[in-house]
Amino acid sequence: MAEAPASRKLVIASHNPGKVREIRDLLAPLGFDIISAGEAGAPEPEETGHTFAQNALIKAEACMTATGLPALADDSGLEVDALGGAPGIYAARWAGPEKDFGVAMERVERELQQAGAKTLQDRRANFACALALAGTDDCYHIFIGRVFGHLVWPPRGDRGFGYDPIFVPDGYDITFGEMDPAEKHRISHRAAAFAKLVAHLRRTETTL
Amino acid sequence: MAEAPASRKLVIASHNPGKVREIRDLLAPLGFDIISAGEAGAPEPEETGHTFAQNALIKAEACMTATGLPALADDSGLEVDALGGAPGIYAARWAGPEKDFGVAMERVERELQQAGAKTLQDRRANFACALALAGTDDCYHIFIGRVFGHLVWPPRGDRGFGYDPIFVPDGYDITFGEMDPAEKHRISHRAAAFAKLVAHLRRTETTL
Numbered sequence: 220m221a222e223a224p225a226s227r228k229l230v231i232a233s234h235n236p237g238k239v240r241e242i243r244d245l246l247a248p249l250g251f252d253i254i255s256a257g258e259a260g261a262p263e264p265e266e267t268g269h270t271f272a273q274n275a276l277i278k279a280e281a282c283m284t285a286t287g288l289p290a291l292a293d294d295s296g297l298e299v300d301a302l303g304g305a306p307g308i309y310a311a312r313w314a315g316p317e318k319d320f321g322v323a324m325e326r327v328e329r330e331l332q333q334a335g336a337k338t339l340q341d342r343r344a345n346f347a348c349a350l351a352l353a354g355t356d357d358c359y360h361i362f363i364g365r366v367f368g369h370l371v372w373p374p375r376g377d378r379g380f381g382y383d384p385i386f387v388p389d390g391y392d393i394t395f396g397e398m399d400p401a402e403k404h405r406i407s408h409r410a411a412a413f414a415k416l417v418a419h420l421r422r423t424e425t426t427l
Numbered sequence: 428m429a430e431a432p433a434s435r436k437l438v439i440a441s442h443n444p445g446k447v448r449e450i451r452d453l454l455a456p457l458g459f460d461i462i463s464a465g466e467a468g469a470p471e472p473e474e475t476g477h478t479f480a481q482n483a484l485i486k487a488e489a490c491m492t493a494t495g496l497p498a499l500a501d502d503s504g505l506e507v508d509a510l511g512g513a514p515g516i517y518a519a520r521w522a523g524p525e526k527d528f529g530v531a532m533e534r535v536e537r538e539l540q541q542a543g544a545k546t547l548q549d550r551r552a553n554f555a556c557a558l559a560l561a562g563t564d565d566c567y568h569i570f571i572g573r574v575f576g577h578l579v580w581p582p583r584g585d586r587g588f589g590y591d592p593i594f595v596p597d598g599y600d601i602t603f604g605e606m607d608p609a610e611k612h613r614i615s616h617r618a619a620a621f622a623k624l625v626a627h628l629r630r631t632e633t634t635l
Contacts, residue, residue, distance in 0.1 A: 267475065267477070268481075269475075269485070270488060272484065272488060272567055273476075273481065273484060273485060273488070276480065276481060276484055276569075277477070277481060280478060280480060280481070357570070357571035357572070357573070357623070358568070358569070358570055358571070358623060358627075359480055359568070359569040359571075360566070360567070360568050360569075361484075361566065361567040361568075361569075362565070362566055363565035363566070363567075364565070365565070415565070415566060419566075422630075422631070423630070
């Protein structure tokens with residue numbers, strides 16, 4: 220067990236400095252003192268869940284148990300309707316050990332062709348993000364956000380990451396890869412999940 | 428997908444009629460229309476989680492996804508301090524295919540002896556119950572309740588079930604197996620988890 224939890228400390232169960240910085244910016248106005256999993260000495264558990272929510276919970280719960288502090292974790296990916304929701308929680312795995320999302324995007328397009336996808340409707344997809352908050356009060360909360368759209372080929376734009384260059388959100392004619400990052404952050408699946416989390420934190424005025 | 432969700436329908440992800448009846452009695456005052464997983468045609472997923480919270484979430488999420496209705500699931504067990512929290516999520520499995528908790532209790536006592544447990548402090552244990560509520564609004568909530576005490580040998584009383592005959596809760600000198608059921612339901616781990624759930628439902632006045 221680490222030191223006794225202060226009222227608004229929150230560990231981000233991620234070893235990605237960019238993600239921790241982004242979350243710090245989002246939650247600082249609510250008075251949270253954000254600590255990274257690395258700073259807190261938290262482990263990286265195996266993601267054995269079958270859904271985004273389960274994987275986010277596994278990470279948040281392991282981090283809270285190891286540090287004795289409230290923890291926040293996320294899990295996200297791309298779900299393609301015509302592929303039964305694939306790649307889903309395997310979105311990163313499709314990119315292989317080299318994390319080559321060019322390969323992963325080609326696989327999505329190949330499987331769409333094999334599934335006989337022709338119309339825009341056949342190419343529907345969404346990004347999903349699950350945020351899990353594991354409190355030290357034995358209460359956990361999970362919030363899922365989604366952004367809906369369709370997939371294009373070939374990939375367009377180099378401003379995003381992952382599957383961004385093939386995803387066009389509803390109401391736009393450019394991909395996430397072509398979109399201004401501030402605009403993307405405003406309408407993204409992660410933004411939708413964070414809006415639910417922030418509403419919860421404000422509503423409960425929780426000390427976690 | 429089943430019919431569109433009514434505002435206060437709630438599926439209990441359990442195929443145990445006694446448990447469904449107990450939860451119906453607890454939540455009826457809040458205006459919930461309780462349906463059993465059997466009535467709703469919901470599946471029983473494999474419990475592959477590593478904690479009570481993860482197993483409860485797996486069951487609630489699978490039930491909500493299958494029925495299109497908000498779902499509530501629980502997972503519970505006995506945690507023995509000197510055994511590093513075992514049997515924990517394996518509490519039912521220790522009873523074997525015959526569900527013989529006499530065998531399971533003997534195993535707990537044997538392992539306590541092997542661990543050199545002598546004092547009351549060496550025999551500390553708790554029951555834990557995780558309740559997971561999976562809403563159709565992409566928000567899930569998990570509430571964990573615990574009751575702390577110590578283990579005795581030999582087993583005493585036949586009014587409870589499972590490990591009840593060897594568990595003496597703090598502040599009492601009788602086991603859960605000897606206790607009046609109404610008294611046990613008032614102080615139990617499940618009561619503690621339900622108190623948190625009910626407080627949440629009242630606070631959010633959620634329509635799920």
